[in-house]
Amino acid sequence: MQNEIRQDIIVGSRRFSNYFWGTLLLLGGLSFLLAGISSYFGINLLPFSNPKELVFIPQGLVMMFYGTFSLGISLYILFTVLLDIGGGYNEYNKLENLVKIVRKGFPGKNREIFLTYPLANIRAIGIKITEGLNPTRSIYLCLKDERNIPLTPVQQPVAISDLEENAADLAKFLDLKLENL
Template sequence: MQEDIRQDIIIGSRRFSNYFWTIILFIGGLGFLLAGFSSYFKINLLPFANPTSLTFIPQGLVMTFYGTLSLAISLYILATLVWDIGSGYNEYNKLESLVKVVRRGFPGKNREILLTYPFTNIRSIGIKISEGLNPQRTVYLCLKDERKIPLTPVQQPSTISNLEEEAADLAKFLDLKLENL
């Protein structure tokens, strides 16, 4: 029974890099915001610097803008961490002849994203490897209507051998051919 169902867990936004950038952006943004307020009110709000000597226009205003922007981005990343955006699983069910791709989205009526594909609509398992400044190594579910559904999570690219092994195992499990995209 268990050998007929395979489930791959997908980690969403709860990765170390997102925690790291949330903390860094929050601390930096708070520092810039306090420096901008210090230059406006002429009261030192920072214990390690004296931004009261800055003129508010333009330096203090720019620091306030950057601080506000940085805090907003850190709060956005924090919200994606709390809601765990992008997490879910891929389920390959031979008993029902279905592939289910389940992901979490932003809160609302479409919070849970569920895509189901019958085996009869699946053409192959595809691998796409692109190197360069933004390398991408992705396994796709290739459908007969030429759509390509990504199955791997957004993360640091895994090694080519791991990606090929993962795709080959999946193609063997689903009894599909493996193709290079």
């Protein structure tokens, strides 16, 4: 039974980089917003600087704009972390002859993304490696109807040797061939 089912956990938006950037943008946005408000009211709301001496138009107004924009982006990032968007698992079940791909999406009627594919409809396991300005290294489920379903999450590119090893292990487990896309 243990050798017939394999489950790979997929980390969604709950990764260190999102916590880091969400927190940094939140602190920076609050600082800029408070600096702009300080310049408008002429009071010092920041303990580490003296922004009340800024001229409100244009400097204080621009600081408030940047602060509001930064707060909006940070709240979006922290919201996606809270909901764990993109998190889930891939399950390869030889007993049921199914591959299940489960992911979390944004709130709504399609919050849970649940895809199932019979093993009989799977042609191969594919690897796609692109280098350049935006490098990608992904493992795909290649179906007989020429669709390629990504199995790896969006992340920093992993080492090519690790990607090939993971893909080869999966292909061996499912008794499929390995392709280069």
